[in-house]
């Protein structure tokens with residue numbers, strides 16, 4: 001059997017590891033470079049090559065079926081957990097150990113949250129660190145090569161011909177018995193074009209719409225010292241929506257992300273510098289049915305409107321002003337005890353930028369969160385908008401990630417199956433099982 005894998009991110013690499021151990025003939029191709037050659041990369045190149053988008057990330061690994069994966073909907077939580085265990089064992093063999101959250105303290109937060117009607121999601125986490133990641137992925141590259149996997153870099157897949165079982169690339173044609181498409185978020189547009197061209201079944205993943213909240217770090221300290229990136233889910237009373245915390249950045253910075261037609265906010269913690277604040281995304285998940293199923297279009301329309309009202313910049317508002325129904329001004333922001341870490345946001349009115357439903361969800365969600373983390377619903381709290389997470393298309397598959405096309409499988413973020421390193425790697429293993437014709441015992 002000849003297996004071809006498009007994309008050498010975590011999904012493609014973990015699939016290749018699995019298949020090569022079965023003694024299969026495996027070729028993995030990526031339009032980017034080898035690990036060694038990627039050092040010092042900048043701009044869009046950061047997302048391409050062996051190791052994929054995560055090579056220069058912080059390498060936070062979340063081993064939880066509740067985080068960064070859509071597999072539970074397809075195969076259930078138990079099997080997802082089993083796949084994540086295999087990912088963890090693999091990382092352990094590469095020297096990356098997970099740290100169990102301090103059980104008693106986490107348990108305490110779960111109970112405290114439950115008493116307030118809030119779901120707190122614990123996770124085993126490991127942290128590779130941006131300095132170590134290239135070394136770890138470099139070892140994977142070496143293992144693959146030693147086991148006979150052909151790694152073809154600087155080669156882009158252009159088209160797929162399912163009838164001929166062939167991939168047309170920038171360097172020629174590659175024939176396969178089974179094909180895995182794992183092009184990541186950066187290859188999602190290309191995959192979308194293949195979806196339409198080849199008639200692959202798909203749906204739109206939900207989009208996450210909301211804001212970034214910034215508070216003094218001491219407000220969050222009690223919880224962030226137990227879990228660096230605490231994940232809580234809150235039901236909102238008016239709309240019965242779920243609003244959740246995401247990407248908590250202790251002592252971090254709010255940042256601006258520029259896209260073609262709009263700006264968004266995001267946040268991160270830095271190793272070299274600490275602010276006095278902690279920020280986190282506060283997001284509402286939105287799925288759409290007819291007449292508009294395309295969640296990307298909806299999210300983009302909101303992002304565009306918010307950017308317009310912000311004069312080309314994200315909007316910043318004190319929570320007090322939002323609740324009082326008035327815009328923030330530079331002077332009012334200056335009165336807040338929280339010193340904003342994003343300096344070029346426009347003081348304004350988030351109620352004019354986001355639809356009412358999201359503003360209501362966010363204010364109600366923060367009020368509830370305040371019962372668990374006292375101080376987040378303070379008049380001084382700063383809110384930035386828009387923060388939107390697009391998750392693109394989800395390719396429809398069977399329980400081994402085979403698409404409706406013969407011998408074509410998908411895995412990872414680009415296919416809408418994951419949103420993180422562990423989730424992508426787990427989906428890579430599952431697709432490899434399918435390609436090798438293996439079944440769960």
Ligand SMILES: Cc1cc2nc3c(=O)[nH]c(=O)nc-3n(C[C@H](O)[C@H](O)[C@H](O)COP(=O)(O)OP(=O)(O)OC[C@H]3O[C@@H](n4cnc5c(N)ncnc54)[C@H](O)[C@@H]3O)c2cc1C
Nearest residue numbers: 007009011049052053054057060157184187412413420421
């Ligand atoms: C800055 C940053 C920080 C992050 N931090 C974390 C973190 O701390 N923890 C975490 O869990 N996740 C993190 N992530 C997310 C994580 O990197 C991704 O979820 C993960 O890499 C997805 O894996 P993947 O294999 O699906 O895709 P990718 O890693 O995106 O890999 C896909 C590969 O396919 C290649 N490709 C695309 N199209 C083609 C084509 N047509 N032909 C050939 N090759 C192609 C690309 O070049 C790329 O190398 C971060 C992401 C970024 C950008």
